[in-house]
Amino acid sequence: xxxxxxxxxxxxxxTLTRLAHLSTRAHSNALVLSSMRHPQEDADDVxxxxxSLGRAWLSGAPISWDAVHPTPPRRVLLPTYPYERQRxxxxxxxxxxxxxxxxxxxxxxxxxxxxxxxxxxSLPPRAASSSPxxxxxxxxxxxxxxxxxxxxxxxxxxxxxxxxxxxxxxxxPRSFTLNPALGGDYERLLTALQVQEQPLDTVVHCxxxxxxxxxxxxxxxxxxxxxxxGYYSLLFLAHALDTLGGHTPLRIxxxxxxxxxxxxxxxxxxxxxxxxxxxxxxxxEYAHLASRCIDIVLxxxxxxxxxxxxxxxVAELEADAADPVVAYRGNQRWVQAYEQLRLExxxxxxxxxxxxxxxxxxxxxxxxxxxxxxxxxxxxxARLVLVxxxxxxxxxxxxxxxxxxxxxxxxxxxxxxxxxxxxLGAEVLVLSADVAHLDAMRAALAQATGRFGPLHGVIxxxxxxxxxxxxxxxxxxxxxxxxxxxxxxAHGLYVLDTLLRDSALDFCVxxxxxxxxxxxxxxxxxxxxxxxxxxxxxxxxxxxxxPWISTNWDGxxxxxxxxxxxxxxxxxxxxxxxxxxxDAFQRILTRGLGCGQLVVSTGDLQARLALWLQRDAALPGxxxxxxxxxxxxxxxxxxxAAPATPIEKELALIWQELLGVEQVGLHDNFFELGGHSLLGxxxxxxxxxxxxxxxxxRSLFQSPTVGQLATLVEEHLAEQVxxxxxxxxxxxxxxxxxxxxxxxx
Ligand SMILES: NC(=O)c1ccc[n+]([C@@H]2O[C@H](COP(=O)([O-])OP(=O)(O)OC[C@H]3O[C@@H](n4cnc5c(N)ncnc54)[C@H](OP(=O)(O)O)[C@@H]3O)[C@@H](O)[C@H]2O)c1
Numbered sequence: 001x002x003x004x005x006x007x008x009x010x011x012x013x014x015t016l017t018r019l020a021h022l023s024t025r026a027h028s029n030a031l032v033l034s035s036m037r038h039p040q041e042d043a044d045d046v047x048x049x050x051x052s053l054g055r056a057w058l059s060g061a062p063i064s065w066d067a068v069h070p071t072p073p074r075r076v077l078l079p080t081y082p083y084e085r086q087r088x089x090x091x092x093x094x095x096x097x098x099x100x101x102x103x104x105x106x107x108x109x110x111x112x113x114x115x116x117x118x119x120x121x122s123l124p125p126r127a128a129s130s131s132p133x134x135x136x137x138x139x140x141x142x143x144x145x146x147x148x149x150x151x152x153x154x155x156x157x158x159x160x161x162x163x164x165x166x167x168x169x170x171x172x173p174r175s176f177t178l179n180p181a182l183g184g185d186y187e188r189l190l191t192a193l194q195v196q197e198q199p200l201d202t203v204v205h206c207x208x209x210x211x212x213x214x215x216x217x218x219x220x221x222x223x224x225x226x227x228x229x230g231y232y233s234l235l236f237l238a239h240a241l242d243t244l245g246g247h248t249p250l251r252i253x254x255x256x257x258x259x260x261x262x263x264x265x266x267x268x269x270x271x272x273x274x275x276x277x278x279x280x281x282x283x284x285e286y287a288h289l290a291s292r293c294i295d296i297v298l299x300x301x302x303x304x305x306x307x308x309x310x311x312x313x314v315a316e317l318e319a320d321a322a323d324p325v326v327a328y329r330g331n332q333r334w335v336q337a338y339e340q341l342r343l344e345x346x347x348x349x350x351x352x353x354x355x356x357x358x359x360x361x362x363x364x365x366x367x368x369x370x371x372x373x374x375x376x377x378x379x380x381x382a383r384l385v386l387v388x389x390x391x392x393x394x395x396x397x398x399x400x401x402x403x404x405x406x407x408x409x410x411x412x413x414x415x416x417x418x419x420x421x422x423x424l425g426a427e428v429l430v431l432s433a434d435v436a437h438l439d440a441m442r443a444a445l446a447q448a449t450g451r452f453g454p455l456h457g458v459i460x461x462x463x464x465x466x467x468x469x470x471x472x473x474x475x476x477x478x479x480x481x482x483x484x485x486x487x488x489x490a491h492g493l494y495v496l497d498t499l500l501r502d503s504a505l506d507f508c509v510x511x512x513x514x515x516x517x518x519x520x521x522x523x524x525x526x527x528x529x530x531x532x533x534x535x536x537x538x539x540x541x542x543x544x545x546x547p548w549i550s551t552n553w554d555g556x557x558x559x560x561x562x563x564x565x566x567x568x569x570x571x572x573x574x575x576x577x578x579x580x581x582x583d584a585f586q587r588i589l590t591r592g593l594g595c596g597q598l599v600v601s602t603g604d605l606q607a608r609l610a611l612w613l614q615r616d617a618a619l620p621g622x623x624x625x626x627x628x629x630x631x632x633x634x635x636x637x638x639x640x641a642a643p644a645t646p647i648e649k650e651l652a653l654i655w656q657e658l659l660g661v662e663q664v665g666l667h668d669n670f671f672e673l674g675g676h677s678l679l680g681x682x683x684x685x686x687x688x689x690x691x692x693x694x695x696x697x698r699s700l701f702q703s704p705t706v707g708q709l710a711t712l713v714e715e716h717l718a719e720q721v722x723x724x725x726x727x728x729x730x731x732x733x734x735x736x737x738x739x740x741x742x743x744x745x
Pocket of ligand 1: 364389435
């Protein structure tokens with residue numbers, strides 16, 4: 001609302017400048033300046049102050065020049081223009097959309113942020129070279145993969161197979177069993193295959209091709225069983241590949257049925273949707289791995305899969321299609337798409353919200369939950385039920401709590417927020433319950449309807465947004481982390497469905513994330529959990545009655561717990577301010593209900609999909625684009641300093657190549673040079689190749705300059721040195737050492 005605000009930090013240090021930067025990131029017109037240098041910066045104080053003064057003046061700020069120059073200023077001659085002779089020629093054929101505007105920028109109009117997931121017909125894939133492959137096929141119980149294996153072998157490919165069993169076993173020269181629940185079994189399998197002559201180049205994972213088993217198990221058991229054959233199987237496979245190292249390109253082709261909801265031929269099972277999480281995230285975290293999913297329909301009544309279906313799969317496996325999700329329905333090939341919708345603003349509060357309506361918000365005391373509660377309080381003076389596991393002290397203890405705790409105490413902040421909601425005309429009931437526990441939620445709902453009467457709408461915002469299950473590299477995400485994510489997003493939805501099945505509500509809005517659409521580094525479990533939310537809402541919405549909708553969001557500008565605040569991600573540029581997000585939310589309520597799922601992407605979703613899922617080399621920001629059009633080092637805050645040590649030089653070369661910058665200096669910041677987390681994974685994998693050190697991606701966020709990263713690499717290399725070998729080396733004469741080096745030992 002400030003237009004083009006200017007913030008000036010007055011006093012030593014730059015802490016407030018950084019905080020202001022964080023809060024105004026979405027505000028491209030905001031200018032944030034500090035008046036003094038950073039304590040660790042080696043710069044002249046007067047120079048820093050004058051530079052800030054100059055930038056303030058350039059932005060139009062009124063400067064009191066009399067105060068700056070008590071004596072009248074005099075004119076000086078400026079040096080003439082230095083002709084630096086740098087070429088900025090636009091090469092013919094390179095006038096791509098990237099040169100016109102950054103296709104990955106945040107779009108200015110909220111109306112342009114909405115996308116409807118859909119499917120579109122596509123031509124069969126173009127055949128690539130059919131050189132013999134070395135495949136590992138995960139056999140399903142229905143015979144599809146066995147038919148596929150016969151066809152692949154007939155075509156001259158070398159095939160190994162693995163079936164689920166009670167323990168790891170080599171059951172034949174080319175066949176294995178493993179226990180899907182044991183991550184270690186995957187490692188044993190890959191180790192056994194590694195000793196064979198050639199590395200694998202293709203995995204065909206068919207364990208998610210199943211008969212309809214829902215009736216045979218209860219929901220929780222069915223969910224768990226489906227994860228074991230799908231999501232966890234892919235996760236453990238990726239762990240094993242990570243542990244065994246190796247950088248040979250490998251494609252993981254995941255074949256499933258009942259995953260995609262395209263025609264009425266076969267209803268989708270939301271439990272299977274989670275496997276798309278690893279499918280999207282594995283290639284993002286490991287540059288040498290590719291992965292995608294092919295969904296099929298099996299013939300009814302246990303009939304063997306048709307030769308045509310097996311032929312379609314072979315054609316897919318032999319092609320080089322980049323479509324991350326493909327589905328076959330009969331002879332038709334479909335690919336997943338997202339259609340942009342314009343949702344114009346509707347007059348507030350719109351037809352869907354009722355004056356004094358009664359609304360349940362799960363995760364209601366969280367950042368987003370409280371913003372939505374405020375929106376409902378402000379617009380319709382709602383009766384609000386806010387549910388979370390933690391809850392608040394009982395009301396009579398609030399004054400005491402407020403007086404005895406500092407204002408930054410989270411409980412104090414939540415109590416004050418509830419008081420603000422009530423001051424806006426809302427009635428608020430805060431209840432403590434785990435949304436994944438049926439009895440607790442039944443009791444909470446009974447208490448809520450007992451106090452406020454019938455329920456009119458539900459917003460499911462319960463979710464885990466910090467801790468080890470999110471922003472963690474895939475290798476650190478196992479069953480406990482995944483279960484944490486699945487509790488509110490999967491088991492919580494089963495509970496809500498059970499409790500609300502007989503109620504006719506105005507809406508049931510689920511808060512999902514764009515991580516389910518785009519994946520994202522460190523998001524494997526979060527993405528999977530949100531994929532379940534999307535698929536569950538789509539299924540519920542198809543049943544009629546209460547409109548269910550899953551809404552996929554970019555970041556909301558809400559207060560984040562400390563550790564998250566330190567992590568910069570490529571998603572940050574898409575963060576919505578609170579008014580923008582509430583505007584989008586209101587547009588969905590008034591215009592978008594009935595869709596089942598709506599994606600809210602503040603950046604052009606097609607460009608983001610092309611970058612994140614299809615790795616479109618024509619987009620700015622990809623290593624391929626950078627390599628084909630290197631540019632001069634931009635003007636940075638730090639002057640150029642040449643890398644000196646061999647490690648620094650090698651690192652600078654890697655950055656130059658991946659970022660497309662002609663010269664990278666020792667103190668240049670990866671992110672200021674245009675780096676983002678997807679390129680960060682490329683850096684991490686090059687470090688593995690070149691130095692044989694494995695650094696988590698977060699190292700790059702914590703040590704973002706060549707110099708800092710080189711120190712980290714040196715520390716890791718030092719840890720790997722065998723002290724005995726070092727002692728032996730120390731005994732050698734310079735000539736002996738030189739002879740060893742010349743021999744490359
Ligand atoms: N913030 C964003 O930028 C963003 C972006 C896209 C999507 N989303 C989605 O929006 C939702 C809200 O995000 P947020 O930023 O508000 O997160 P948040 O501040 O962490 O709040 C989430 C709330 O959910 C509650 N919760 C977690 N597990 C629960 C369970 N089993 N039963 C009941 N309550 C539970 C937590 O309270 P207790 O721990 O006390 O239970 C917490 O108050 C999440 O689902 C998230 O995935 C957020």
